[in-house]
Amino acid sequence: MATRRSDASDLIDGLNEDLANEYASVIQYRTYASTLRGPHRLTLRSLFEGEIADELRHAGLLADYIVALGGAPTTTPADVPTADSPLEMLRAVYEAEVDTIQRYVERRSQAEEIGEHGIAVTLDDIIEDETRHRDEMQLILDGWESESTQRSSDGRSPAATSREGARQRPARTRARETAGSSR
C-alpha cells in the first residue's frame, strides 16, 4: 500500500483531468439549459438538465477514486465553451462527449496497467453513460443539420455532412414517399 501513490501518480493526474471535465460538463449543461432561446427551448432544456445528474455522479466516483489512490481531487473545472445558438450548444456538447469518451478509454488502459481493475470496470460504466449522451446529441444533430441544409448551406460541420450522407437522405426520401402516398 505504501507504494500505491507513486505507482498511481499518472492515473491520479489523468483522473483529475477527467474530474475537471466532469465539473465543466455540469456547468456547460446547466448554463446552456438556462440560456437557451427559441422554439426548441423546452425540449433542449430538459435534455441538457437530464444529463447533469449523470455528470455529477461521475465526478463523485472520480473524486473518491483520486482520494483512495492517495491524491487530492481538483476543485477547478475545465474551460466551458460559449455557444450562442441551440445548434452551437448541441455541437459543443456533442464534441465534449466525444472527447470525454476518448479520455476515459485511455484512462481505462492506464488503470489496467497498474492493476486497478475496479477503477477500470467503473470507467466502463462511465463510458457507457457518455456513449448514450453522445448518441442522443448525435441523433438530434443529424435531423437538425439536415433540416437546416435544406434552407441554407451555411454552418455545416464535415461530420454532419458525412452522417447526413449515410443516413438522413434516405430517411427524408422515405418521409416524402410516405407523405406523398397518403394524399
Ligand SMILES: [Fe+2]
Ligand atoms: Fe460524465
Ligand SMILES: [Fe+2]
Ligand atoms: Fe456526458
